[in-house]
Every structure is written in structure tokens, then in C-alpha cells.
Amino acid sequence: MFKIIERTMIVPNLHLLVVHAPDVVQEMQPGQFVIVHSGEGAERIPLTAADWDKETGYLTIVFMEVGTSTNKLAELKPGDVIPTVVGPLGRPAAIENFGTVICIGGCFGMGSIYPVVKALKEKGNTVITVMEGRSKNLLYWEDKLSKYSDRLIKITRDGSYGYKGHIKKADDLIREIGIVPDRVIANGCTTLSYKTSKEYAHYDIPVIVTLNTIMIDGTGMCGVCRCSVDGKMKFACVDGPHFDGRLVDWEELSKRRQQYIGEEAFLVHHSGCGGR
Amino acid sequence: MGKLNLNRVEMPKQAYFIRRRNFDEVALGYTTEMAIEEAKRCLDCKKPLCVEGCPVEIDIPGFIRRIAAEDFAGAIKTLKEKNCLPAVCGRVCPQEEQCEIKCILEKKGAPVAIGRLERFAAEWEAAQATMDMPEIKEKTGKKVLVIGSGPAGITVAGDLILAGHDVSMFEALHEPGGVLTYGIPEFRLPGRIVRREIDYLIKLGVKLVNNYVVGKTRSLSKLLEEYDAIFLGTGAGLPWFMEIPGENLNGVYSANEYLTRVNLMRGYQYPKAYTPVIRHKRVAVVGGGNVAMDCARTALRLGAEEVYIVYRRSQKELPARLEEFENAEEEGVIFHFLTLPEKLIGDENGWLKEIECSKMELGEPDASGRRRPIRIDGSEFIMPMDACIVAIGNSPNPIIPDTTPELEMSRKGTIVVDEATGKTSIDRVWAGGDIVTGAATVILAMGAGRKAARAMHEFLVG
Numbered sequence: 149m150f151k152i153i154e155r156t157m158i159v160p161n162l163h164l165l166v167v168h169a170p171d172v173v174q175e176m177q178p179g180q181f182v183i184v185h186s187g188e189g190a191e192r193i194p195l196t197a198a199d200w201d202k203e204t205g206y207l208t209i210v211f212m213e214v215g216t217s218t219n220k221l222a223e224l225k226p227g228d229v230i231p232t233v234v235g236p237l238g239r240p241a242a243i244e245n246f247g248t249v250i251c252i253g254g255c256f257g258m259g260s261i262y263p264v265v266k267a268l269k270e271k272g273n274t275v276i277t278v279m280e281g282r283s284k285n286l287l288y289w290e291d292k293l294s295k296y297s298d299r300l301i302k303i304t305r306d307g308s309y310g311y312k313g314h315i316k317k318a319d320d321l322i323r324e325i326g327i328v329p330d331r332v333i334a335n336g337c338t339t340l341s342y343k344t345s346k347e348y349a350h351y352d353i354p355v356i357v358t359l360n361t362i363m364i365d366g367t368g369m370c371g372v373c374r375c376s377v378d379g380k381m382k383f384a385c386v387d388g389p390h391f392d393g394r395l396v397d398w399e400e401l402s403k404r405r406q407q408y409i410g411e412e413a414f415l416v417h418h419s420g421c422g423g424r
Numbered sequence: 425m426g427k428l429n430l431n432r433v434e435m436p437k438q439a440y441f442i443r444r445r446n447f448d449e450v451a452l453g454y455t456t457e458m459a460i461e462e463a464k465r466c467l468d469c470k471k472p473l474c475v476e477g478c479p480v481e482i483d484i485p486g487f488i489r490r491i492a493a494e495d496f497a498g499a500i501k502t503l504k505e506k507n508c509l510p511a512v513c514g515r516v517c518p519q520e521e522q523c524e525i526k527c528i529l530e531k532k533g534a535p536v537a538i539g540r541l542e543r544f545a546a547e548w549e550a551a552q553a554t555m556d557m558p559e560i561k562e563k564t565g566k567k568v569l570v571i572g573s574g575p576a577g578i579t580v581a582g583d584l585i586l587a588g589h590d591v592s593m594f595e596a597l598h599e600p601g602g603v604l605t606y607g608i609p610e611f612r613l614p615g616r617i618v619r620r621e622i623d624y625l626i627k628l629g630v631k632l633v634n635n636y637v638v639g640k641t642r643s644l645s646k647l648l649e650e651y652d653a654i655f656l657g658t659g660a661g662l663p664w665f666m667e668i669p670g671e672n673l674n675g676v677y678s679a680n681e682y683l684t685r686v687n688l689m690r691g692y693q694y695p696k697a698y699t700p701v702i703r704h705k706r707v708a709v710v711g712g713g714n715v716a717m718d719c720a721r722t723a724l725r726l727g728a729e730e731v732y733i734v735y736r737r738s739q740k741e742l743p744a745r746l747e748e749f750e751n752a753e754e755e756g757v758i759f760h761f762l763t764l765p766e767k768l769i770g771d772e773n774g775w776l777k778e779i780e781c782s783k784m785e786l787g788e789p790d791a792s793g794r795r796r797p798i799r800i801d802g803s804e805f806i807m808p809m810d811a812c813i814v815a816i817g818n819s820p821n822p823i824i825p826d827t828t829p830e831l832e833m834s835r836k837g838t839i840v841v842d843e844a845t846g847k848t849s850i851d852r853v854w855a856g857g858d859i860v861t862g863a864a865t866v867i868l869a870m871g872a873g874r875k876a877a878r879a880m881h882e883f884l885v886g
Contacts, residue, residue: 171636171641171642172641174641174642175640175641175642175643185598188690188697189690189693189696189697189698190697190698190699191698191699192598192689192699215698216698217698231598231634231635232598232635233635234596234598234635234636234637234641235637235640235641236640236641237637237640364681364684364685364688364689364699365596365597365684367596367597367637367640367821367823368661368662368822368823369606369660369661369662369663369680369684369818369821370663370678370680370681370684371662371663371665371678371680371681372677372678372681374672376672381665381671381672383662386662386822386823386826399774400672400774403674403773403774404672404674404774406674406773406774407674407675407702408700408702
């Protein structure tokens with residue numbers, strides 16, 4: 149059993165969950181995910197690790213409340229226990245000294261990009277971190293991210309904080325920072341990942357995205373997370389979840405993500421990044 | 425020898441028109457009277473050929489003789505000396521090609537129903553208030569880790585705990601049992617039976633840890649620092665697809681996904697269980713094995729109006745057990761033999777709409793000894809379909825091989841082992857089951873587990 153240490157709504161509809169999972173965090177690396185299952189009848193939900201502490205065994209996750217199973221997670225209180233937190237799963241994000249890296253986080257991705265930002269900075273990269281949301285009240289972890297960023301850029305669509313606009317203005321951003329980066333990494337909903345991949349495609353640099361596919365076992369058994377990357381069938385749980393967004397078949401991916409819309413009583417969510 | 429009794433006692437089943445819409449077990453099991461009557465047909469051969477056909481060498485005439493003498497406790501004891509999972513094997517072993525095919529009475533067309541009797545003995549024991557616990561050998565102080573709690577792992581854990589070792593079993597999913605839990609449907613092997621067998625192992629002292637992915641949560645080499653010997657029984661991995669256009673359309677599933685949604689995640693109880701399962705109306709299952717039959721019969725039970733099995737060879741080559749084929753056909757599954765899917769065609773929203781198939785004919789035998797299917801040119805036809813379940817097998821699980829570079833692998837992605845002992849290329853590590861053979865049967869995995877356990881025990885006490 150895994151004990152809940154903290155569960156708070158960090159911004160509207162996004163929750164921070166801290167769980168005691170000492171075995172899971174020992175080998176955790178940036179970009180890896182866990183599967184959380186809150187008990188009989190619940191779904192298995194893949195969630196990227198946003199922070200962890202090997203000493204205390206605490207694992208931090210940021211998740212969006214989108215359906216029945218995440219509603220249940222959002223009801224957890226400190227002291228509650230859940231039966232399953234399994235991981236770390238997936239391949240870690242590639243961490244090297246690339247030079248200059250733009251790290252983009254939107255909605256839950258502002259949390260999950262944090263370990264990547266930190267590791268890249270520690271490897272000696274110049275890290276430009278971009279936080280993107282619809283409005284100021286949807287941004288979080290500015291202090292944590294700024295600690296490991298050479299520059300932190302805030303973008304809100306309504307202009308209530310930082311730059312007004314959308315992540316898709318890649319040319320504007322690059323003009324602003326004055327250098328074409330060696331790599332772009334984006335964490336967030338499918339819309340953000342897709343738009344980032346398209347916007348930066350003409351710079352001829354890797355645009356690494358973290359795919360949010362449907363998963364069940366997460367260990368390379370069921371095959372539901374399959375996607376097409378560079379024309380080949382890949383399995384996000386064991387081959388990914390990080391792929392070069394320029395090579396992903398986005399149309400297929402977004403259709404596959406819609407498979408259970410009719411079945412699942414999704415909460416209508418329009419407050420965050422605008423996509424899912 | 426008296427006159428041979430060729431009246432094999434049939435096992436009662438739920439009527440096909442009822443069972444095709446529920447998830448309760450199809451076969452109902454022998455009554456005591458039926459079991460005794462069937463057991464009495466056994467000739468108790470001096471040289472029992474049936475035993476040779478059994479991968480775990482059960483004393484078959486021995487346990488059947490005890491059933492005939494109404495010594496049911498003796499029967500289950502005899503079974504458990506060699507088989508820690510009689511309730512499972514009695515249900516899902518392909519007896520017709522293992523023990524029963526060797527029975528002298530088989531030549532007369534009516535072999536002793538060994539599987540049904542095994543199942544009877546196991547159910548008799550489960551109905552008793554107390555269970556006889558076997559003797560556990562004096563503790564050796566050696567620590568063994570079994571990775572994967574499917575049939576191979578269960579066998580190793582059972583054998584080695586009885587031999588006096590300290591046994592832990594790690595499972596990646598949130599419930600133990602491996603394919604017995606996520607794969608084989610409730611109507612063929614109820615979950616409570618699997619849980620009962622696992623609980624028995626726990627009672628014997630096996631420490632079960634769920635939610636632990638070896639290779640990810642911890643590397644194999646780190647675990648070798650803690651344990652004296654390790655068994656890898658990690659089973660099935662990535663599903664195979666046909667590599668034809670349209671396999672990523674919505675409504676196209678691997679058998680693993682479809683069965684896992686319904687079994688492990690309890691999708692058949694949706695919306696009470698949250699993992700959604702779409703109730704498709706027209707479903708095609710591609711493949712001809714037991715897994716394909718399981719998928720087709722599951723689709724029926726989820727309310728499908730028409731369910732097809734699409735298989736590229738003829739009925740004669742069908743790898744599924746005859747019993748499963750007959751059950752499926754009786755329940756209304758429609759068989760398209762000598763048919764090959766060529767293309768999956770979707771609608772504008774990315775959902776499967778129809779399947780283009782070709783008719784096939786059989787040519788000369790291929791490497792497997794079966795006649796090779798050959799496409800008949802110009803025979804293409806379209807089947808309108810909402811769902812397609814691809815049940816053509818899977819590769820072994822990739823996680824341990826991917827994270828253990830020193831482990832010797834075959835080109836097919838299976839772990840290379842010494843055939844007699846299951847020993848891998850890494851010191852103190854053994855392996856067995858689908859991770860070594862590729863997709864096979866429960867009992868073959870158990871047989872491999874038995875062999876490995878024997879070798880591991882010799883190593884540990886040697």
C-alpha cells in the first residue's frame with residue numbers, strides 16, 4: 149500500500165499528489181512515469197513523475213482531473229492509501245550537454261518538465277524554460293523552474309502574466325532569446341506537443357515530445373499505446389514515451405486518444421491549455 | 425481384462441444459448457457420482473503412457489485409482505505431489521494432445537477424461553473446511569526470487585518453498601497470476617480459482633510483491649546482490665500485428681489489450697469498473713488459437729451481434745483446442761476459414777469500418793508441417809466490421825532483456841537457456857515459460873518451471 153502525503157489542487161483542475169513510494173523512486177530518472185491504480189474497479193493511469201526524493205521516498209505527480217478515475221485520485225487526502233504505484237516506467241528523457249535547450253511546459257507538463265530542466269542544467273546546458281497557460285492563475289512552480297533555468301519565460305493567452313500569446317509563436321520566441329536552440333523539449337497536452345512540433349519543425353533541430361497515449365499495463369504487454377513514428381509502429385510505454393515530434397503521426401495519435409470519449413464520462417475541461 | 429467401457433462421462437455445461445451472454449464458467453464440473461463412474465474406466469495400466477504425456481509427470485493412474493476408491497483426499501494429495509495448480513490445469517491444459525491422447529482407450533475413441541477428473545479432485549478439496557498442508561522441508565536459509573507470477577513462476581515458487589528455501593515472488597501488475605489473470609477469461613477459468621491457488625502459495629510462506637517491475641523498479645543485477653537464485657518467468661510481451669494497412673485504427677485491438685481490459689480490469693462490469701470496453705456489434709477476430717477463441721467468445725458475451733473468426737488456414741490446422749472450437753461454434757461464432765485480412769479500412773473519424781480479405785487455398789506443407797496457405801488472386805471481398813481483434817501471438821516481454829545487456833537472447837527476443845535446466849547465460853539466473861519458448865501453453869510453462877526449480881534446488885543445496 150502507498151500512503152498519500154499530500155494532495156492539493158495546485159491550480160484549477162490540476163492536482164499535486166505526493167505519495168510515499170520508496171521502491172519506485174530509487175531508480176527514477178527524468179521523463180519516466182508511474183502507473184497509479186487506486187483500487188478495485190479503477191483504471192490504471194500513467195502519470196509522469198514531477199519530483200522525487202530518494203531519502204524520504206516521496207514521489208510527486210501533477211495530474212489533471214479529466215474523468216472518473218482521476219476524480220477518485222482528486223478526492224485523496226493525506227493519510228489515505230492506494231494499492232498501486234508502479235514504476236519507474238518508460239525510457240528516461242535523454243539528458244546530455246546539448247548546448248542550448250528550450251523546455252516548454254503546459255498544464256501538467258509544467259510539473260513533469262521540472263526534473264528534465266533540473267537535469268539538463270546540471271549537465272551544463274543553457275536552459276530556457278517556457279511556462280504556458282491560458283491565464284496567470286494557471287501557472288505554477290515558477291520558483292522551482294526558475295532555480296534551474298537560465299531564463300524563464302511566461303506566456304499567457306490573455307496576457308495577464310508575462311508575454312501575451314501562444315506557444316506556437318516559435319519565431320517570436322527565438323527572436324526574443326536571440327539564439328536558435330540545439331533542442332526543444334515539450335511536456336503537456338497533445339495540442340501543445342503537436343503545435344510545438346509543427347512550429348519548430350523548420351529549425352532542423354530535435355523537438356522532443358512526451359506522448360500521452362492510452363495505456364493499460366504500461367510494461368509492453370497490451371499494445372494499446374501504439375503510435376506511428378517515422379512510419380513505424382512504436383509502443384509509447386516501452387519505446388517511449390519521448391519521441392521526436394517531427395516524426396509523429398499526430399492525426400492518428402489524436403484519433404486514438406479519442407477512442408473512449410463516448411464511453412468515459414469526461415468532465416468538460418476548458419480551463420487549462422485548451423487541448424487534452 | 426474385462427470389457428472396455430467406452431462410455432466417457434460427459435461433463436455438464438451451461439446451455440449455449442444461456443452462456444453466450446454471461447461470464448459464468450461454461451463447464452460445470454463432474455458430480456461425485458460422475459467422477460467415480462469415469463474414474464472406474466481407467467485400466468490402471470502397468471506402463472501408464474498417459475504419464476509420459478504430462479509435462480509435469482503427474483501420477484495419473486494413481487490419482488484416478490483413488491477417485492474410483494472414493495479416497496478424494498488421497499487423489500488430491502497425489503496430484504499436488506507434481507502439480508501445484510490442479511484446479512487450473514484441469515480446466516485449461518490441452519489434455520487431448522498430452523495425457524489423454526496417450527490413453528489406451530483413446531484408440532477406441534474414448535480416452536479417460538483425465539482433465540475433468542483432475543478438476544473434480546481440486547474442486548473437492550476447495551469445498552473442504554480445511555486443507556491438508558504439505559510438509560515443508562527444513563529451512564535452507566537460501567533466498568530465491570521468482571519474477572512473474574504466471575504459471576511458470578507459480579510452479580517454481582511452489583516447488584522451492586516446499587524444498588525449504590525462502591521464496592519471494594514479484595509481479596508487475598496489481599494482481600498476481602500472469603496470463604491466468606489478465607488473459608484467460610472468467611468463463612473458462614474463474615478469477616477466484618486463480619486467487620485460491622495463489623493464496624495457497626502464500627499460506628506455504630511465499631512472499632508475494634505486486635507492482636514491481638524488475639528491470640525498471642530495480643535491475644536484475646541489483647537483485648542478484650540480495651538473492652541467491654533468480655527465476656525469470658516474465659511471459660508475454662508486445663503483441664504481433666499483421667503489418668497491413670489500418671492496424672492503428674480505432675476499434676482494432678491486440679488480443680492482449682482486449683482480454684486485459686475485460687479480465688484484469690474487470691471491463692465486463694463497466695461502468696461499475698471504470699476501464700471502458702466498447703460493446704461492438706460486429707467483431708472479427710484474426711487467428712485460430714485458444715486466445716482467438718477466448719476473444720471471440722468474450723465479444724459475444726459483451727453483446728456483439730455477429731462475431732467472426734478469420735483464419736488463413738482450414739479448420740484442420742486450427743491450433744485451438746477442439747473443445748474451445750466446439751464451444752465457440754455452438755455459441756454462434758462464425759468461422760471464416762482460408763481467409764486472410766489484407767487491409768483494414770476506416771471511416772473519416774479513424775474508426776474501423778470494414779476489412780478487406782482474400783480467400784486462400786492450401787499448398788505444400790511449410791516448415792511447421794502444416795500446408796501453407798496461398799492467396800487466390802482476385803478473390804478479395806469486403807466484410808463490414810466495427811472491431812478487429814488481432815490474436816496472432818506476441819513476442820516475449822522486452823523489459824528485462826532491454827535492461828540486462830549481459831543476458832543472452834535469441835533473434836526472436838526469447839531468453840536463451842539450457843534446455844534441460846532452464847539456466848540462462850547469467851550466473852544464478854534461470855528462466856522458463858513464454859519468455860523462453862514464445863507464446864505456448866500454461867502446462868508447458870509449468871513444465872519448464874518444474875525443470876528450473878529442480879536445477880535451482882540442486883544449485884542451492886549443492
